[in-house]
Amino acid sequence: MAQYEADVVVVGAGSAGCVLAARLSENADLRVLLLEAGETDRNVWIHVPGGISRTVGNPRLDWCMKTEPVTGLNGRCMPYPRGKLLGGSGSLNGMQYIRGNPRDYDRWRDLGNVGWGWSDVVPYFRRSEANVRGADELHGDSGPLAVSDMxxxxxxxxxxxxxxxxxxxxxxxxxxxxxxxxxxYQMMIRRGRRACGAGAYLRPAMRRANLQVLTSAQATRVLFEGRRATGVQFRRGAEILTANARREVVIAGGAFHSPHLLQLSGIGPAPLLDRHGISVVTDLTGVGANLQDHxxxxxxxxxxxxxxxxxxxxxxxxxxxxxxxxxxxxxxxxxxxxxxxxxxxxxxxxxxxxxxxxxxxxxxxxxxxxxxxxxxxxxxxxxxLRPSSRGRVEIGSPDPFALPKIQPDFxxxxxxxxxxxxxxxxxxxxxxxxxxxxxxxxxxxxxxxxxxxxxxxxxxxxxGSTVHHPVGTCRMGADELSVVDARLRVRGIGGLRVVDGAIMPELVSGNVNAPIVMIAEKASDLMREDLRA
The missing domain is CATH 3.30.410.40 (Cholesterol Oxidase; domain 2)
Structure with missing residues (x-):
């Protein structure tokens, strides 16, 4: 079995994965490997803001997921577009730059997530942003992510x-x-072209010798020694490969794929894993629960x-x-x-x-x-904006290439x-x-x-339909139903984090791409602190 090796292995090159890989690789002594199941972002329509109808639903760029029958929507199965390429859903979305409401983040903090209140996260929004209106106490003008007026x-x-x-x-x-x-709205657009994690963060970072990006590389499970993550198994073409992580594995697959990969790897509700013949590494009831969307x-x-x-x-x-x-x-x-x-x-x-x-x-x-x-x-x-309905994401089989079962329960x-x-x-x-x-x-x-x-x-x-803002399925918190702590470390497992919209304890009052970029910016600082310790 062929092997790759890095200090940090990041699974998923969506908005969060692109930001995290770019920020971590700023340290030339840290080798970073980024795995993406989809292809590159070279399709011209990805970059044309008005080209959304040419990309959403394209199976080369979109996972083309569907929900289970939703009782609240008269039993309909809804299409759920999700990006399958560098930049993830940030390469397919409507590009609106909305952070949510300050009270959303203070609510996160009050739920036990120290360091995630509004005053804590504003610096990371500012750091990420290149706002055409200039910098002030709320906005930045020198970050990677372009924000412009319409x-x-x-x-x-x-x-x-x-x-x-x-x-x-x-x-x-x-x-x-x-x-x-x-x-x-302000939009994540730079001079008439889409601005997203792939173009704004990852593309400039790919010139670094310590960052390797593999496309068409679909993770199948996290590897462990005891209760510590040591790497990732993945398929690329016809080969089954291994990526060994000397320091940490980070899952950044989004609200559907992150809990799916954890469950396939033996981290999740024990009854669900037992039902599919998966050995339980850690019984975490909250993995896949708490799905929220607009x-x-x-x-x-x-x-x-x-x-x-x-x-x-x-x-x-x-x-x-x-x-x-x-x-x-x-x-x-x-x-x-x-x-x-x-x-x-x-x-x-x-x-x-x-x-x-x-x-x-x-x-x-x-x-x-x-x-x-x-x-x-x-x-x-x-x-x-703040629904009280909660859904779930579950494996439907132990086959890692089968899509997860999605029940938003709208x-x-x-x-x-x-x-x-x-x-x-x-x-x-x-x-x-x-x-x-x-x-x-x-x-x-x-x-x-x-x-x-x-x-x-x-x-x-x-x-009724989704606004395509699924979050919350690996939620951050301090109680028994939380999946990660306030430093985004998976509970009960060493060397493993989740960094993406899945960690949101509650949905923000607005679009989610800008908050996901913020989460990854903050996670990069948390990881650098921990890796230095």
Whole structure:
């Protein structure tokens, strides 16, 4: 069996793995090996912000996962796009730079995670960021990850005016002193190209002699001597290989693959492992539990004027102009993601701490994974930011190449169902304001026949979908259900950590890529401290 050797072996080159490998390899005396199951990020559409429809669902770039039947969504099995390439899902996502709310992180700290309060994590957000607006007490301007402002647009502006007409403040920065209000999103884009962990962190670091990156290398299990991790077994092509870790193994596979690999390796709930004939190394009930994600529902409207992305895509002449504009100037509809403006709002249950998000896109589509519609239309998406529903991720067999079983259990609590109805009504209230009503020719989905709470809930059950922010399945904490401690070390095992969104004890109030980059930045400091000790 062929072997590789390094001081630190990192499994998974998603956002967290790219950041961690790049930061650790800054120490020339530390040899780092990064394993990625997918391929490189050389597909041109990965880097074009408007090219998401060409990458999501592409089996060469996307794991193309699906959930188990979700009771709260009328038994539907949902597609779950997850990046299978350098940069992971950060190479496929909508690029919005949202950190969440400061109270989210203080809540992490109050759950027993010393060092993870808002004041503790802000320096790592700042360190990672190259914000076009410059540096201040909240933002950085010299980090690897580009954060830029979006071009204004007629429909996007209309959402802001509608929010103001509905009584919401207009704010300059969702990551500023106050999150509540409406604004343009800042995006992880640099001069018209996607900015992500692979391009911003990993690519420059790959010139270092002490960093080795292997693509098409899928980890099959962690290797142990007693209760200490000593390496990783993986498949590359037709070969089964071993990577020996002199110091540590770090799992950075994300909310689905990290618990999956732990369970395959004998770390997880003993009854589950016994059922699949896997020898138990450590009985950790929390591995794969606590799955959290944002669930969304959309309102689709036919537009009164030809000002949507659909109009451009359906006109060969206008589309040719946009392609030329992008190639020449890196501007236009290809230079930004599907949603440019949004609103963070407080429900009746959460005054002062936004728990509802509205995303507004000048494009209409029948489903997130489907191409845009053939008529002038736009989309209002609403979601619940801090759901109380909890799901799980489990191995379905001992075969390491079988995908994990994913049960998000959306809308399994009465609170979530009630708040989703409230979120939907918020979206409709915005559409009824004069600034947006002028553009609404017809509500196509769900349509005017959907009025009562029961009808709205049924619309949510029939059409609701993930916002693609799964976290929490190897949660950080100090109780018996936690998987890692505040230094991200797996409980009961030496030389093994998890560093990715799986460690979040609770979902943040917003998009998760920026927080995952922060987690990896902080983890690199924790690891360097421990490796020096």
């Amino acid at each position: 071009e204004r647009g007629e429909l996007a502006d209309a959402l802001l005016h509608a929010a103001a007409q509905a009584g919401y403040p207009l704010i300059a920065d969702f990551n500023g002193p106050s999150q509540e209000g409406a604004s343009y 669930v969304q529902v959309r309102v689709l409207c036919r537009c009164t004027q030809p000002v949507t992305i659909n109009d451009v895509l359906n006109s060969p002449l206008r589309l040719a102009g946009e392609v030329a504009r992008y190639l020449l100037f890196r501007t236009g509809i290809l230079a930004y993601g599907p949603f440019r403006t949004g609103l963070f709002a407080c429900s009746s249950a959460s005054p002062g701490w936004p728990d509802l998000q509205v995303q507004f896109g000048p494009v209409g589509f029948s489903a997130v994974t489907e191409p845009p519609l053939k008529y002038s239309s736009f989309t209002m998406s609403v979601c619940l 809308l399994s609590t009465e609170d979530d169902r009630r708040l989703m109805i409230e979120a939907f009504k918020l979206g409709r209230r915005l559409l009824a304001q004069p600034a947006l009503a002028a553009y609404v020719a017809e509500e196509v989905l769900p349509g005017p026949g959907c009025m009562s709470d029961a009808q709205i809930l049924e619309h949510v059950r029939e059409t």
